[in-house]
Amino acid sequence: MSDQSRHAGFTDLGFAKVDHDRARRTGIAEVVFGEGKTAEHIGQICQTMQDAGQECVLITRLDADKAAQLDGLGIQYFEQARVGIVGRIPQPTGKGTVVVACAGTSDLPVAEEAAITAEALGNQVSRLFDVGVAGIHRLLAHEDVLQQARVIIAVAGMEGALPSVIAGLVSCPVIAVPTSVGYGASFGGVTALLAMLNSCASGISVVNIDNGFGAAYQASQINHL
Amino acid sequence: MSDQSRHAGFTDLGFAKVDHDRARRTGIAEVVFGEGKTAEHIGQICQTMQDAGQECVLITRLDADKAAQLDGLGIQYFEQARVGIVGRIPQPTGKGTVVVACAGTSDLPVAEEAAITAEALGNQVSRLFDVGVAGIHRLLAHEDVLQQARVIIAVAGMEGALPSVIAGLVSCPVIAVPTSVGYGASFGGVTALLAMLNSCASGISVVNIDNGFGAAYQASQINHL
Amino acid sequence: MSDQSRHAGFTDLGFAKVDHDRARRTGIAEVVFGEGKTAEHIGQICQTMQDAGQECVLITRLDADKAAQLDGLGIQYFEQARVGIVGRIPQPTGKGTVVVACAGTSDLPVAEEAAITAEALGNQVSRLFDVGVAGIHRLLAHEDVLQQARVIIAVAGMEGALPSVIAGLVSCPVIAVPTSVGYGASFGGVTALLAMLNSCASGISVVNIDNGFGAAYQASQINHL
Amino acid sequence: MSDQSRHAGFTDLGFAKVDHDRARRTGIAEVVFGEGKTAEHIGQICQTMQDAGQECVLITRLDADKAAQLDGLGIQYFEQARVGIVGRIPQPTGKGTVVVACAGTSDLPVAEEAAITAEALGNQVSRLFDVGVAGIHRLLAHEDVLQQARVIIAVAGMEGALPSVIAGLVSCPVIAVPTSVGYGASFGGVTALLAMLNSCASGISVVNIDNGFGAAYQASQINHL
């Protein structure tokens, strides 16, 4: 691509137009979606962002191999969450706590993606894992943690019932994240997604399957209002 | 159809082969599925069954119009459940109680179909309605009823989470009935059906959408073991 | 149902367990989902709520016929939104403005359901209608309205692209509402729903098809933090 | 996760909250779902269960590699069924016999998962394999086995017709298990699942695709009533 990078607001790398203007427009700097990009491209994008003054660059869906190739950038890599961070995680600037709850141990990678993203965006995070509805007393035993949240991210696969029960207990917004955990008629998370969209409880909105990042991004927006 | 009704075990009415042998084979006499049959045909089938000695004939999915046309048979009609009964409901012969629980008031028609079917098949029934998971304390307040059941029918539409929570609380089998209650991405009950099939709780099996009859039939089998 | 209404926190009407405890638990009193309930049942539930001290009862998915039957309750009926209000809409208590934007004139019923719900829950609402992406200048001409929002509800059918463009322009959370507007491969709103879940813009979460109420409920939670 | 394991009823391992209370609540101790867990985590969970007094720990969806790593626990591994057992299979305590029937030889892994689970939960099991409906005489030749069952698990892929034929022959409950056996329009077991949900025979309930464990769990509940 022969186009020059001459337009205000973004740097044109040819293969990508890095959007510096985003922080001004949306309050949060651009994040790198690592999947489908080469380590080299990711590296150049991070460099461009840092050159433009961004202190903490978040890279999601980054596998361990590419993370290893990015070592030169001083990357901090979270394997379970498949998240990389270049620069340093900032001090929490949000108003309250973001609670990340998940139903089962298999949901941990998505829950951790959400938790680390929220931390990287400047939020205090409280984790509440393996509190699925089949053993409801495990959830009720932590009702105090839920009550103190400013926003809750509820992560679940299979029948995706966790957000419904949580939203019935609290007054803060709940962002539901369906995961691809399950088999057979779970259809890679579609069942959990549909269940969450059809919750009988009010106060729930939903993001894409396995999109821990997206939930944390909006949770951070809410927590910084 | 020129075939003669000459085979042992069923009466051939031309438009139907009424199965007298079923009670011997399966322990429960044939039930009439009213949908898609004319009142006249239903009448003839009931007559044939009564002639063959069946004391209580159950007709499901019977609308009010057809029920009115069957008045001559001394039919007892349950409008909400869309169930008709010719003959008399027997005394309970089951070993314990069948609990029919439902999540919301919109699930009542299906829950009642299940409850009346179970009664017509000789079971003691306990109803627990409007105990959806968005207000979990309403369900927990009746935990004693659940604990005393021999088998539980859990009816829910929308995200279909009720059976998961119930099955986590009890030791008896739970038969889940998804209902077509909901809109948008509930897809006429498909979401509830999928959620129930993917329950993280053990001890749940599922029947077709809105199939209160089918759940009660199996519950009765279990309760008569 | 022979059960007595003896448990703290809800009134048992037999066909429904009205949840008085919800306001304490979730900060917002129970709302009546009108679809599939008779006018008589709706009336009884409203009465029970008012008796328990709730000043503004919101009834969603209420058709004009039932609304007429509820005249005795002093209901205020919004036909396009199919919303009824018993009691009075409160003064705004939220921190900022909830913007309700919609893509086309056919999306108005859902957008209005969202707007009136938000008002009934104590929010200042700003409407921005018919700003679909096929004429992007109509949206950009109102960028100032978007920038001043505390939370935005973006309503769209067909390809559901509006939330993506809006979320790229603002720093506040965007709640996307897919509508069933469209034909053929819009599949009653499924296409818009899927598009919104897959938005390339961050800061979007999604509710069920045509669920203007649900979006407004969460928007109000956010606006009252 | 910094939370302490201080609540009665479960041990908090951080990555999991092991539910000791389940046996009291549901009559059956917790089972380990092996898929998506590391051998190390499985080992810790088993240890925690044994420490809490559970004599027979069942691990499902356990592949051969992980089973090998768990050798130190004295695990007994069933390769076809992908089931591991730590401790000893108990003597049958159920009231009657659980029959596990399957349609074809490709359904064996699921049928064996069901059979071994049922045995591990204290049931007498009778296997009836390769009795698909395309050669109906093979099934009818074993009608006596079916008649003596207290509960039947019917396993089938492809068109999933086996449960319908069986349920028409017996008076006990039939739990249908669709398998992912087939190709093309079998859609990984969805066709068999749908067929089973739509059975024209009464007395059938259904579990998730390939969920031999779930069927056996409920069969055991029924057999222990």
Place this chain on the structure above:
Amino acid sequence: MSDQSRHAGFTDLGFAKVDHDRARRTGIAEVVFGEGKTAEHIGQICQTMQDAGQECVLITRLDADKAAQLDGLGIQYFEQARVGIVGRIPQPTGKGTVVVACAGTSDLPVAEEAAITAEALGNQVSRLFDVGVAGIHRLLAHEDVLQQARVIIAVAGMEGALPSVIAGLVSCPVIAVPTSVGYGASFGGVTALLAMLNSCASGISVVNIDNGFGAAYQASQINHL
């Protein structure tokens, strides 16, 4: 449309191009699909066919109202099958018998469409109705009828298992017709269609949902070889 009907092989009526050449090419004269055509158009097409020498014109998917408007053509109307015949049903010219079997009484309209179509195309037809697999003895009692068929049309809704059982009993080809009979997860016949496509029995091919005509057409082709 101003085009003249000048091409050999078809008459151009403007709204339709009636294909006289079909009998020469395919051995069977054109059939009129009545749905979506006005009575007037149907009348003109029939007239054109008769003028071209066709002795028996078959009209499928013809509702009673349109049939009444076509009285002037001397139409013979079969209400259950929704089939009209102008002219006379020919003497059987096929080599053997076409057996039309159906699973339940609700499948009768489709089964009758198949039976009457087959008769109109010159075949001896034998009907075997209400022989669904839940009462397998009803089917086995008529095994002789099946054995004497030259081709069998097997009609079923719900789980669509009938063709599998029949094909396992006979040596002639079986054409399976799924019907839209059922509810919930029958999805208007899709479940039966999928089940039939996945039959574990060999010798089955399938036509569209409710397409009794199409099955009979091919059965007639086979019976006239």
Place this chain on the structure above:
Amino acid sequence: MSDQSRHAGFTDLGFAKVDHDRARRTGIAEVVFGEGKTAEHIGQICQTMQDAGQECVLITRLDADKAAQLDGLGIQYFEQARVGIVGRIPQPTGKGTVVVACAGTSDLPVAEEAAITAEALGNQVSRLFDVGVAGIHRLLAHEDVLQQARVIIAVAGMEGALPSVIAGLVSCPVIAVPTSVGYGASFGGVTALLAMLNSCASGISVVNIDNGFGAAYQASQINHL
């Protein structure tokens, strides 16, 4: 909506923002989608367009009742196509001929919507109806018409094969329009849509089900290049 219509490029009617700028931007003036709008709203929008100097206003998906209510505007109504035109159809200004071909007589409404839209947008149109692939000689007999087209709109329901055959015969672009004609597994046009998207012939693009308007719009763009 209290907003004033103050922005250049569109008139704000409150319920709609009429886009005058479109003709400048896209070369074709705005068209009114009649479905879901009241006759009154349609009338106001037409008036606004005419006031802004548009000579021919096209209204699609307009039912006969609303058309009757718009009589005062001097509307010309095409019933089969469900299209209304206010003003006069212009002389053809396109470079060549747009051929509209359809497979069966049931596809006529969609084909006519395409043909009249193309005429209203200034194109010479040639109609070629009932040329489905089951009688391929009917299509081949008109190969000359196809060869002389500048762009072809190919309309078909059911298996949607017509565009593939046409595109193999010509050098001009083919725009395929799937229709909702069919039953059972045609899924309201989805099958035809999918078939067209998967055509083995090159030179085909596809629009939404029943979207004759959309195909004609693009055909007109191409014909005016």
Place this chain on the structure above:
Amino acid sequence: MSDQSRHAGFTDLGFAKVDHDRARRTGIAEVVFGEGKTAEHIGQICQTMQDAGQECVLITRLDADKAAQLDGLGIQYFEQARVGIVGRIPQPTGKGTVVVACAGTSDLPVAEEAAITAEALGNQVSRLFDVGVAGIHRLLAHEDVLQQARVIIAVAGMEGALPSVIAGLVSCPVIAVPTSVGYGASFGGVTALLAMLNSCASGISVVNIDNGFGAAYQASQINHL
């Protein structure tokens, strides 16, 4: 499995019940579906069949590795078709010719499975490959081959239009085989399957995706009538 093989009509190998009675019942001996069976099991089943007097054993869906392991049986392996034959292909005994036509070169594996199966079942086969509808003259150039067929197997992926065109040209039955050839919205053959089920031509029935064997089996039945 401790059951003895004592029932007339089949040999019980434990993992399989080999059906000797099938030839008597259905006129064609049992065929081995190789997928999901070990080479050892396949070997034992073949041996059992040969011992029971079957001269030609057909094994479908057999990969090259297993075929190599079965060398000792004197297997003849057709790699493209993934078919193995133990024993010798018989002389043709059918009444006429089975034509196997396919649309593209990627459909060859399925077409060859059909062709070799038909030959193994005693039919004269004529192959007509790469005659897809995008170059209709290639098909028309071979119209004589089509006209002389007794039954035609039409194999196609992508839009699956070939059977429609063929069935419009001939008087014999056409069995359509959708293949999984294609990408994107071909959904692994589902599009071709749906298109074939919705053919506007009469005289077509359909088998499962990639089921060349099933089509050939029924073609052979028809050809031997």
Place this chain on the structure above:
Amino acid sequence: MSDQSRHAGFTDLGFAKVDHDRARRTGIAEVVFGEGKTAEHIGQICQTMQDAGQECVLITRLDADKAAQLDGLGIQYFEQARVGIVGRIPQPTGKGTVVVACAGTSDLPVAEEAAITAEALGNQVSRLFDVGVAGIHRLLAHEDVLQQARVIIAVAGMEGALPSVIAGLVSCPVIAVPTSVGYGASFGGVTALLAMLNSCASGISVVNIDNGFGAAYQASQINHL
């Protein structure tokens, strides 16, 4: 296949019938779809085409391995686009410029397939990459490039909104290409496909998922009119 290549218009290679007549019929010579063909077969087809006088042979969906095996043909290989060209890319002969726009960097392979195909078919191409709607200013900054196009190919995955925004800005036809970029509820490109089919903007037609070739083929037809 023993057939001789004796028919005018194509060369019969046995495994393929190479269509020389296509250039005469459709104006563009045959293109080789590389997927599912062996390098040897591709080589023979290219040779046959070159022998027949075709100067530039385009091979799509060609992986690097096969390309390496075709080195002897003097192939030029474009790795990202997975396209090979034998012979030389011609001078542009189209009337104007084809703009290829894509939403994100992950869409590059499909966009490049489109761009190189268009170049190989004789078109001037302008690339506009990474202009997705979440940063609308990046697109608007290049509005001049869009305005000068004769036809635009708009490539996008995820929510597929790019074509809607572009079509609202220009007067030339837009061909939309959905890509399989995304995860979860993007369903391998289905969401983008559906969104594009439901665009609220006029002037858009759509091709199959990832079908950059097909879009470029039609764009070239339009550009050469």
